[in-house]
Amino acid sequence: MSEKSKKRPPTPLSIKRQLRQESGFGCCKCGKPIIEYHHIIPYTDDDPHFRPEDMMCLCPYCHFEATDGAMSEDEQRRYKENPFNIQRGYTKGLLKINQEDLVISTGSNLFIGNGDFIRVDNENLFLIRISEDGYLQISVKIFDDQNNKLIKIIDNEWLSGDPFAWDIEAYHQKIIIRKKLRKILLDINAKKYPIEIKAELWYKKVHFKLDNNAIAIDGIISRTMKFSNLCFVAGFIDINLEKGWALNGNTVIVEPDINKKIQKGIDIWNKKKIWWNSRSSDLIKDLRYYEFKNIYMIGVDKVP
DSSP, X not given: OOGGGSOOOOOOHHHHHHXXXXXXXXXXXXXXXXXXXXXXXXXXXXXXXXXXXXXXXXOHHHHHHHHTTSSOHHHHHHHHHSOHHHHTTOTTOTTBOOOSSOEEEETTEEEESSOEEEEETTEEEEEEEEOTTSBEEEEEEEEOTTOOEEEEEETTEEEESOGGGEEXXXXXXXXXXXXXXXXXXXXXXXXXXXXXXEEEEEETTEEEEEOSSOEEEEEETTEEEEEESOEEEEEEEEEXXXXXXXXXXXXXXXXXXXXXXXXXXXXXXXXXXXXXHHHHHHHHHTOOOBOOOOEEEESOSSOO
16 A cells, blocks of 8 residues: 555654755655655554664655565665665755855846745645755645646655656756646746746646746736736736735836846845845735736836
C-alpha cells in the first residue's frame, strides 16, 4: 500500500527542515528540488513514527520507485547517506541563489520584495520566496482550462497531482516544469540576475502568459490585459472576477538603465518591508478595483 493512501498527521516542520538540510535540499537520489518526504521504515499503526534517521527526501518519481519496491532499503539508505547534491557540492541545493532581496523579471516586468505575481479571487497561483537558508522556495498551483487542479506544490513539496504526467527538469539554479510531450508551463532561471521566470497558467478559465514581452491575461469577459516594463515593489496583480482588477503595492517608473531601476526598487523595498510585512493583509482588503477592459499598461507610476 502506498504511503499516501494511509491517513496520518503531516510530517512535523522540524523534521522536514532536518531532512531537507541533510539531503542538500533535494532528492537524495537525483537532486531534483521538488520533493516528498519518504519513510524508509513505513509509517504504520504499530510504528507511527517520524524518525529522521528512517526518513529521506525523494522527488515524486524516485519516491514512487521506493514505495513500489523497485528501490531496496539498502539502496535507500545508501542514497540517504550520500545524497546527490551533497556529493556534488550543492549543499544548499540546486536552487541556492546569491541575492538577499528577491528580484524577479517576468514578462519584461520586475517584482521586488515579496515574490507574489498574480492572485485570482484570493488564490495565489504562483509565488516564490528566498528561504532563510538562501534557496528558492516555489509554490505553484496548475489548473487546466476547465479549472481542474493538476498540480499543487507548496514550498518545493509536491502535495498533489500525478507526477508521471509531467516532466521536471532541474539543473543548478534552473528548473522547468512541462506537460509531457507538450510546451513548458513553468521555467525559472536563477542563474541570471534578476531571476527570469516564464509561465503559462490557467485559473477559472482565465489564461495567464508570462513571456519575454509582457504579462498577458485573457478570458476575462473576452478582454485582454497586458502589463510590461512595470516594477512592482512588494506588489502583485490582483484579479477579482466580480470586482475587477487592481495593482497591489508600488510601481516604479521605467528607466533606461535597468540597474538603476532595480536599485530604486530595492531602496523602496528596504524602507518599506517591515511595514509591508505587518500590514500586507490590510492592504489587500483595501484594494481599489478597476473595470475589466482591453488594456496595455507600460511603465506607469500609478494606476490610472
